Amino acid sequence: MKMDNSPARGTRDLLPATVAVRDHVLAQITEVYHRFGYQRIETPALENIERLTGGQGGENEKLIYRVLRRGLDETVAADTTLNELVDLGLRYDLTVPLTRFYGNNQASLPQPFRSFQVGPVWRAERPQKGRYRQFYQCDIDMLGEESVLAEVELIEATTEALAAVGLDGTTVRVSDRRFLSALAEGIGLPEAEWTGLFITLDKLDKVGWDGVRAELAGRGLEAERIDQLQASITGLQGIDPAKLADQLTASVPGLSDEVVADLSATADALRSLAETRPLTWEFDPTLVRGMGYYTGQIFEIVHPGSSGSVAGGGRYDRLIGRSLGRDVPACGFSIGFERIVDLLEGQARGESVAVLYEADVPLARVTGAARELRADGRSVSPIRRRGKFGAQLGRLEEWGFTSFVHLKSDTAGEIEERKLGDR
Template sequence: MAIVKPSLAKGTRDFSPTEMEKRDFIFSTLKTVFTKYGYREIQTPSFENLQTLTGKYGDEGDKLIFKILNSGDYLAKAPTNLLTEKESVPLIPHIAEKALRYDLTVPFARYVVMHQHEIVLPFKRFQIQPVWRADRPQRGRYREFYQCDVDVVGSESLLNEAEFVLIYQEALSSLGLTDFTIKLNNRKILSGIAEILGKPTLLVPMTVAIDKLDKIGIEGVDNELLSRGFSENDLEKLRPIMHLAGSIPAKIAQLKETLASSAIGMQGIEEIETVLGYVERMTADTFPLDHFIDLDVTLARGLNYYTGCIFEVKTNEVTMGSIGGGGRYDDLTGMFGLKGLTGVGISFGADRIYDVMEELGLFPTSTVQSTKVLLSNFDKLAELYALPLLQKLRTAGVAAEIYPTSAKLKKQLAYADAKNIPYVILIGEEEIKSGLLSLKDMQSGEQRRLNESDLVALLT
């Protein structure tokens, strides 16, 4: 058999034990916060029926779905006339009936519809699983990556939006981040802006352009708007809105004056005020409202998807794109026949959060340590003596391992050092005779002798 050079599929990664411990720290921290707010975990299969996913992400999104070839002779049932065509798209449904999930949102909608008679509304769920996209790999963009979603469906209450603000604040603070901004906007405010410009039909082109303000600057936004049907007069009206300054109350006051003639715009402002009022009510004794929240009317992520409040989170400690986002959506489950079910959800960018924490050195040392104590192994007699103690330590909840073969002390200590094991129990002929075992602290180098019970008590 020919030897194959090992390689990774493009856009994928291996994770070392140390990296997994750090990633698990992020996930466990997020799960703790989600659970505290009443959310329960679900999981959906790694692959779905292709028809479940197709048509939910637009033409470009459909191209990025990883299709799975049917098992066996996948061409056997394919129409022969399609096999000679140069265009492969019509052939796909005949040779691939399944596909890897593209995101967690569509599988969640499918789950809600299929389990609608089992779940209790409002249904609050979180989901932390990998997704796959046949995208062009580049720095920070992978074909396989994790999404961390939190959603509630079946509730119109803006208290949900307020609690998502608190979930972001608590989760990121628990991970050690101290300087981040939770940006808020509302789809209705954006609709109101388009309305007062007299261009309600150009809402999407307008918001796509202003959403790029941070990337292409005001001149770039102006040029894009002019190319999309807006006039110089429209831009003069729009510029003050894009550059709202001051505190959140000051921005709201300016918006109320600007959007006074737009009913939908004023409704969006009222929803923002309600959300902020809830947040302030729940956090008045903890931190000032402006400490980590900002109102940003240029925020328009997922405009075709969201119908109310919009979220985006950015860290100010590291140069990085958004580390979270989400918003209110209506009729999520309509794509599967269950109409009128409103919801709101947010997501955490786990991979970006990992990079931020790594750069800032925020991972606690405990996350990179699995084994707490290593039992030495100098010969067969020492090995047999150590085995009952090994199990006593594990029974007491201590992560312990024994060096698997007899070896010189230097080699065993190097092993412990490489794995960041803080303690080594040295068991030699003298220790076996006396019953007093030597415990070596790998950080300080100090050693002391203890009997088994005291040793177990010290390490627990």
């Protein structure tokens, strides 16, 4: 029987040209985050299943890849439970592992700790464009900072990183889980039902208000309270950020002064940032974010070329306490690495030079030319001249090279570099 050599469903083999784009994007993002003082850490792909299923991952907990315990017999009893078979799982994000990491190592970390992580995560998704079962996340988190300095810095660093890779036209959407809780409390909804309300509101951009109203009615919410909720939310859409505090106080009387002050401080900082470089942002009362661990401000970055957000995050002040035994202020932002690479495919690429050499060119001359071209930090590869010249140049471009030089036996003096797209 012939073996199936295709990759696992929902995963991909990545060719060199594609990896070159990914490397370029990651290098640009890494350079920006390092300038902001974020230090890279690494966490394992496997986590204890109890941690992954602790109720803080929202819908993602339904998508965990579980790993069987070692030493199981080939067959098990019919009444064996899943918990008896599984003790580990593949991480579905980088935040849950980070909280364990911080709980174990916080005594030796600077305060506040600026963490930078990049690596693969796994979710049993239904594969489609932009959604894969194995994909990369790129996260920055600030742990131990209770003020909105964390939110503002995370937004500034992430928008600067996206600009560095060439992703223009993005918009930052900002909201607050405490604001959403005040809305739920204002319509008299018991706290036990808030999560269900948030899950329904999170579908607003997909099903519209008709769909949201129908689902809320199905949950037993009276039409009068649904009307009140809709009026409060729609009244805050598209408001002038300069009037955010007054509008919030008027629309949500039960909202605490602390929440209003925090959102106002973020708004002031983002307005100031927008005076120094292009930045588009808005307060979005419909923003929910699916994770159950958010406790304060939440944010997303959207791009017109993507059906979903290209980055998202928020404050999660109580998640680390599950590892450490005491709450620690924490806030994070995750870049949707795969979506960004898809948007930039064919655009963002590091410079890569091919040194095409004829068979009669001495190898010392070939390696010397390559060494000279590498001096400015670029990737350079000597490649033997073969076949039709134009066809070979076409293959070089397909392989991810951006320019070339042609060495012949009579080449002397300064070598001429030519862009592959200009031929």
